[in-house]
Amino acid sequence: MKEENLFMLSLIFDMDGTLFQTDRILETSLHDTFNHLRSKGLWEQNTPIEKYREIMGVPLPVVWENLLPGYSDQIRQQANEWFHEKLIANIDAGHGALYPYVEEFFHYCKEKSIPIYIASNGQIEYLNAIVNYYHLNEWVKETFSIQQISSQNKSDLVRSIVEKYKITHGMVIGDRLSDIKAAKDNNLISIGCNFDFAQADELAQADRVIDSIEELKAIIGVL
Secondary structure, eight states: OOHHHHTTEEEEEOOBTTTBOTHHHHHHHHHHHHHHHHHTTSOOSOOOHHHHHHHTTSOHHHHHHHHSTTOOHHHHHHHHHHHHHHHHHHHHTTOOOBOTTHHHHHHHHHHTTOOEEEEESSOHHHHHHHHHHTTGGGTEEEEEEGGGOTTOOHHHHHHHHHHHHTOOEEEEEESSHHHHHHHHHTTOEEEEEOSTTOOHHHHTTSSEEESSGGGHHHHHHHO
């Protein structure tokens, strides 16, 4: 990519499973949540870790509909609150991590004046915990949560970023189909991340697939 064209490019990243290694805190946080449900006499089975991995990336109401089928909205909401308390506690305790090369790539973008945004299905408080712990505001222009969009649709969330910042040339980088679809629905390039929660059939729909954030430099260089 020519130097002058770099200034036209904007990058919109997913958070979980793309920038942040959610896998490091997911299992223990989910186990703690379901142990709490067991203590209340609300759950007897094993913790549905694999089910969560399968649906990772969908909006939270859909998560709890899948993990707690047949339960009331009140219990699902309580479970979600317990889960997020555990996630945030684990983030603050330093048990999570960014993926390799994230900080290096963000430094590169800052040097090239390439704006970075985050569009996530995560809740605002949870995202703020990650942003604050890893000081992402040094590089990220703004972080957007699905809670800000009434439709709970990732494509609409990305559209709100495109409209606010008048983006005409950009990429959506993420690990799940909702990220790929959000790119296509907004006429942006889709970059699929073959990381922890990725599904091969979903990645097949992306314009490009990467195995490391480091590969983004080369992709930008040939656009």
